[in-house]
Amino acid sequence: xxxxxxxxxxxxxxxxxxxxxxxxxxxxxxxxxxxxxxxxxxxxxxxxxxxxxxxxxxxxxxxxxxxxxxxxxxxxxxxxxxxxxxxxxxxxxxxxxxxxxxxxxxxxxxxxxxxxxx
Numbered sequence: 001x002x003x004x005x006x007x008x009x010x011x012x013x014x015x016x017x018x019x020x021x022x023x024x025x026x027x028x029x030x031x032x033x034x035x036x037x038x039x040x041x042x043x044x045x046x047x048x049x050x051x052x053x054x055x056x057x058x059x060x061x062x063x064x065x066x067x068x069x070x071x072x073x074x075x076x077x078x079x080x081x082x083x084x085x086x087x088x089x090x091x092x093x094x095x096x097x098x099x100x101x102x103x104x105x106x107x108x109x110x111x112x113x114x115x116x117x118x
Contacts, residue, residue, distance in 0.1 A: 006056045010048055011104040017044025017064045018097040024066045025090040028081050035077040039069040039086065 004012075021042035031037040044064045051062040074080050112118040 006052070006059065008104065008107055009056050009059050010052060011100055011107070013048055013059055013062060013064070014044065014100050015097065015104060017042060017048065018093055018100060020044070020064060020066070021093050022090065022097060025086055025093060028069075028086050029083065029090065032079065032081040032083050032086075035079060037079045037081060039081045040066040041069040041089075042066050 021044060024040050024042050028037075028039040028041075031039075042064060047062040047064050048059065051058040069080065073082055109118065
């Protein structure tokens with residue numbers, strides 16, 4: 001018997017995916033004026049959605065990694081970062097990370113209460 005169920009494991013992996021995505025998007029913004037810079041993104045949603053079909057072990061093993069962003073917009077200097085779009089993605093990701101963290105925390109509070117440690 002395991003202490004954490006599939007949902008809790010998925011929430012933890014989603015938190016790590018959203019955290020990685022936040023870092024990658026911030027890096028894109030930091031390099032907005034670097035000639036030739038190609039933006040990256042992290043699609044942790046697809047990786048986790050696919051892994052959810054196969055259970056906890058698949059979720060833990062899901063590959064969540066940065067990949068080149070596919071929007072293809074290039075400036076004359078070869079930089080592909082759209083500051084407005086990237087800023088919007090960063091804000092959206094921050095809200096999602098906050099929501100995921102709150103849900104995971106609430107689930108852990110229920111577990112602490114059930115164990116009598118709260």
